[in-house]
Amino acid sequence: MTPLLEVKGLSVSFGGHEVVHGIDFSLAAGEKLALVGESGSGKTVSALSLLRLIHNAEVRGTAHFGGTDLLSLNEHALRGIRGDRIAVIFQEPMTALNPLYSVGEQIVEVLQLKKGLTTAQARSGAIELLASTGIPEPARRAGAFPHQLSGGQRQRAMIAMALAAQPKLLIADEPTTALDVTVRAQILALLSDLQRQHGMAVLLITHDLNLVRRFADRVAVMEKGHLVEQGGVESVYEAPQHAYTRRLLASEARRDVAEPTADAPTVMRAQGLRVSYPVPLPGLRGWFRRGSFVALEGADFAIPSGGTLGVVGESGSGKSTLALAALGLLPHSGDLHIGDTGWEQARQTGAEKALRRQVQVVFQDPFSSLSPRMTVEQIVGEGLVVHEPALDAAQRRERVRAALADVGLVSEPSQADDWLQRYPHEFSGGQRQRLAIARALIVEPQLLVLDEPTSALDVTVQQQVLTLLQRLQRERGLSYLLITHDIAVIRAMAHEVLVLKDGVVMERGPVEQVLRAPNNAYTQALVRAAS
Numbered sequence: 233m234t235p236l237l238e239v240k241g242l243s244v245s246f247g248g249h250e251v252v253h254g255i256d257f258s259l260a261a262g263e264k265l266a267l268v269g270e271s272g273s274g275k276t277v278s279a280l281s282l283l284r285l286i287h288n289a290e291v292r293g294t295a296h297f298g299g300t301d302l303l304s305l306n307e308h309a310l311r312g313i314r315g316d317r318i319a320v321i322f323q324e325p326m327t328a329l330n331p332l333y334s335v336g337e338q339i340v341e342v343l344q345l346k347k348g349l350t351t352a353q354a355r356s357g358a359i360e361l362l363a364s365t366g367i368p369e370p371a372r373r374a375g376a377f378p379h380q381l382s383g384g385q386r387q388r389a390m391i392a393m394a395l396a397a398q399p400k401l402l403i404a405d406e407p408t409t410a411l412d413v414t415v416r417a418q419i420l421a422l423l424s425d426l427q428r429q430h431g432m433a434v435l436l437i438t439h440d441l442n443l444v445r446r447f448a449d450r451v452a453v454m455e456k457g458h459l460v461e462q463g464g465v466e467s468v469y470e471a472p473q474h475a476y477t478r479r480l481l482a483s484e485a486r487r488d489v490a491e492p493t494a495d496a497p498t499v500m501r502a503q504g505l506r507v508s509y510p511v512p513l514p515g516l517r518g519w520f521r522r523g524s525f526v527a528l529e530g531a532d533f534a535i536p537s538g539g540t541l542g543v544v545g546e547s548g549s550g551k552s553t554l555a556l557a558a559l560g561l562l563p564h565s566g567d568l569h570i571g572d573t574g575w576e577q578a579r580q581t582g583a584e585k586a587l588r589r590q591v592q593v594v595f596q597d598p599f600s601s602l603s604p605r606m607t608v609e610q611i612v613g614e615g616l617v618v619h620e621p622a623l624d625a626a627q628r629r630e631r632v633r634a635a636l637a638d639v640g641l642v643s644e645p646s647q648a649d650d651w652l653q654r655y656p657h658e659f660s661g662g663q664r665q666r667l668a669i670a671r672a673l674i675v676e677p678q679l680l681v682l683d684e685p686t687s688a689l690d691v692t693v694q695q696q697v698l699t700l701l702q703r704l705q706r707e708r709g710l711s712y713l714l715i716t717h718d719i720a721v722i723r724a725m726a727h728e729v730l731v732l733k734d735g736v737v738m739e740r741g742p743v744e745q746v747l748r749a750p751n752n753a754y755t756q757a758l759v760r761a762a763s
Contacts, residue, residue: 236261236433237282237401241293244274244281244457252278254293255459257452259433261400266436266444266465268480269454270690271661275437278454279403283314298400316346319394323406325386329378335389336362336374339396346397361392365422383547384415391422398430405437412546412717417761420447439690441480445469453477483691485724488702489540492727496536497571499679499711500558500591504566505531507553527553528735530566533728535679538705540712542726542743544719544758550735551715555681558713559593560584570679589619592672596684598664602656608667609652612636615675635670640700662693666700673704679711686721698724719762723747731755 235258244252252274259265267275281291282302295302297318302310314320322328330338339358343349349357355374362370365388378386387407394402404423408416420443427434436448444451445465452462453476461474472478507528513521528550535541543551556562560575568574570590578584592615595601602611612635613628623631632652633645641663642648656664665685672680682701686694698721704710714725722729722743729746731739731754739752750756 234261235259235296236263236298237435238296239282239293240295242278242281242295243292244277244286245290245292246288248290250457252281252457255454255457257459257462259401259435261433262427262431263450264427264434264436264448266438266448266451267454268438268441268444268451270439270480270692272456273454274457275454276405279405279435279437280320283318283320283403284310285314285320315342315394315399316397317399318401318403319397319399321387321390321394321402321404321407325383325390326378328390329386331378334375334377335381335386335393336376339374339389339393342393342396357396358392361396362389364395364426365389365392366418367392382415383411384418387411387415387419388422391419391426395426395430399432401433401435402427403435403437406439407436408438408440408443413719414546414757414761416443423447441483441691453480480691483695485695485698485720487724488699489725489727490538490706492536492539496538498534499537499539500568500570500713501534502558502566502568503532505554505557505568506565507550507557507562526735528557528564528732531730531732531737533730533740535711535713535728537678537711538709539727540705540714540725542714542716542722542729543732544716544722544729545732546717546758548734549732551717551732552683553735554732555593555683555713555715558681559591560588585619589615589675590678591681592675592677592679593681593683594665594668594672594685596687598661598668599656601668602664602671604656607653607655608632608636611656611667612671612674615671619675631674632670635674636667638673638704639666639670640696641666641670660693661689662696665689665693665697669697669700669704673708677710679713681713681715683715684717685714687716687718694721701725719747719759731758 237259240256241254242252243250243254255278267279269275277286280286281289282295291303293303336358339361340354343354343357359370359374362374367373367385367388408419411419424447438444448465450463451465451468453460455476461468461477468477472481505528508524508526510522511525513523531554533541543554545551557564557568570587573583573587578587609629609632613632616623616628616631633648636642636648636651637645641651686697689697716722726743729743730737733754739746739750739755746755747759750759
């Protein structure tokens, strides 16, 4: 097949330091090529450098697109290609879309700039494009601002904008990473349909190996700026030639957990748990009283010592609401106890501080959950300042060293001194998540609330973090409340599973029973989308 895009000897440097080392790949018209690898492998830098979208990058090599070398064009010539013949879908639509303009206005702008349409024609075209991506009520959604749309709707709006000028090549940079499993499947099917309809070539950048298998025709694997293997998806997956490719394919979450004993005490239990938020009523009624929105209704569960309850569902299902209630951060009704004590009872008796020590949390994004102004020693040791104020600085430092060794950042506590005065930005994503786990563990809690603890991580790092959590549970008898939309993580970690939809428990039970033979249609759809 005649290449639509042929890249040869592509090298990218920053300040004289080369991060992409002379890679070659090609893409035919109508073909889907996946560029895969871990964070830092160079896949995004390689793709976006073709359009000079990486600031201060020094780019060498050739990238022939339709007979034109993209890397030899000046800025003015590239503007005629960007968004017109080559379009980009970015990973996070909330940051890629302008918050000050409606999604319709942003699509209209592309149609006017690239196609020269009148305002009326562009508005009509924007609605048609939104409709083609499956957004309900496209005429109304065109007037919505990005924050008024769900994650899946924002990504569909980004796709509509990218397709506005009918490009020949679509660069999709992690287009489904931030989405729920069912929405991910919908976006994947949508991209496939639109690619066939428009005859586009697609360059997919991702670390999601399941997505590659379901979507791409060919795959190119990158490691540390080198393209180490490429070929047809089936041939690479069935018989990988490079050791790095084999390691990536072997990085699926593996189950290695011990079952809680029959007489294990219950660490947390809930019965009839309900959380509601006040909302304004429309019209004159809103002047005198407020309505309520029920975010979680009638949740029952029990977590034994050494056990994991997995809570799964789409965005808006009530997962995070349940987690915040478990942490005592949201008012709630119904019964919710940690051991023999409820949050309201603890507040009334002055025992809230002691109870908070028993329940700690690890958040989804370690970069935003760790203070950039604090050192590792301050971050990990902060809980000791609150819960064990009698310790002096030397004793706290020794405990911090031990915590860093416990989570595998160093092999021995004595090796931790080089880490103590460093800041979060100096670490990788996996290392930051280990720091977040160390911060939670240092006060010796009974229960960890894990809020999507691996969704922001690469597959190999995800496996490492899950292995760490499994080891800590076996060694310490920890209990976990695991919030996730990843069925594979639930399979690897959970003993019991709770399926939520629109704040209501759709199904619950032992993990093998629920995931192998789900009774509820919604659970069946979740499991099917993840397979």
